[in-house]
Amino acid sequence: MTINSFTEAKRPKRPIKQQLEYQRPEYQRPEYQRPEYQRPNLIVPDVSTVPEVPDDYMETPEIGLDESIFTCPNRGRVAIFIDGANLFYAALQLGIEINYAKLLGCLAKDSKLLRAFFYTGVDPTNEKQQGFLLWMRRNGYRVITKDLVQFPDGSKKANLDVEIAVDMMNLAPYYDTAVLVSGDGDLAYAVNAVSYQGSRVEVVSLRSMTSESLIDVADCFVDLDAIKKHIQKESDSEYSYRPLSNFDIHPPIHAEQPHYPKS
Numbered sequence: 001m002t003i004n005s006f007t008e009a010k011r012p013k014r015p016i017k018q019q020l021e022y023q024r025p026e027y028q029r030p031e032y033q034r035p036e037y038q039r040p041n042l043i044v045p046d047v048s049t050v051p052e053v054p055d056d057y058m059e060t061p062e063i064g065l066d067e068s069i070f071t072c073p074n075r076g077r078v079a080i081f082i083d084g085a086n087l088f089y090a091a092l093q094l095g096i097e098i099n100y101a102k103l104l105g106c107l108a109k110d111s112k113l114l115r116a117f118f119y120t121g122v123d124p125t126n127e128k129q130q131g132f133l134l135w136m137r138r139n140g141y142r143v144i145t146k147d148l149v150q151f152p153d154g155s156k157k158a159n160l161d162v163e164i165a166v167d168m169m170n171l172a173p174y175y176d177t178a179v180l181v182s183g184d185g186d187l188a189y190a191v192n193a194v195s196y197q198g199s200r201v202e203v204v205s206l207r208s209m210t211s212e213s214l215i216d217v218a219d220c221f222v223d224l225d226a227i228k229k230h231i232q233k234e235s236d237s238e239y240s241y242r243p244l245s246n247f248d249i250h251p252p253i254h255a256e257q258p259h260y261p262k263s
Helices: 003-011 084-094 100-107 125-139 161-170 185-196 213-215 225-230
Strands: 077-083 112-122 144-147 179-180 200-205 220-223
Touching: 003 100, 003 112, 003 125, 077 084, 077 100, 077 161, 084 125, 084 225, 100 144, 100 200, 100 225, 112 125, 112 161, 112 220, 125 144, 125 225, 144 161, 161 179, 185 200, 220 225
Parallel strands: 077 112, 077 179, 112 144, 179 200, 200 220
Antiparallel strands: none
C-alpha cells in the first residue's frame, strides 16, 4: 500500500455544505406619531430681582442741556474718545476754558458711560500738566498719553490718531454709541469702520475746525459752539489744560479748514 492510498483511506470525508439562500426581511417603516404640542407657561420676571448696574458704568450728573442737540433717544452704552489737543484749540477759538467735569456729564447725558478716554501729548518735566492729568484720572477719565515730539520750527506735537482709532475699533462690541471729540479727518476711516460694526458715532467739535469727510461718515454732528455754555469753566479753581510744554499756540496740523462763501 502506498503512502498516498493510506492517507486517503484514513482521511474522513467531510460533508458538503449546502449554500443557504439569505432572505432579507421586509422593512416596515414605523408610523410617526407627532407629539402633542403643549404651550409652556409664561413666567413673568420679578423686577425686584434685576441685578444692580456693574461698576464699569458711571452715573453722569444732571445738566440742563437742550434735548435737540443729541437727537438719538436711546444711545445705550456710551464710550467717549477725546482728542485733547483738538479740543483745546477749539476752546481757544471759542474764547473759553473747558470744565471737564461738566463736559463728561454733557457728552454722556441720560446714558450709561462705559469709558471716557482722553488722549494727549505729555512733557514729563511739566509739573502743571502732570497735575492736570492726575486730576483727570481721578475724575472719570482714562488718560492715554504720548511723549511730545519737537519739530524744526520749535513747535511740539504728539499725534495720537492711531491710538484713538485702535481703541474705537477694539471697544466697538462693548458700546452702542461712540462720542468722538475731534475734527481730524484722519479719523474718518475709523468712524466708518465702527459704524459698519453696528455702533452709532457722534462727532463733537467746532464746525470751522472739523473735516467734511468726518462729518459725512458720522451719524450725528454736534457743534461745540452750541454747547459751550454748558461746558465752559466758570472759575480758576480747576486745572487748566495745555497740550504743549512751552504753551505756544500752534493750530492743529491735520484739521481741515473749510472755506465758506460770503453771503
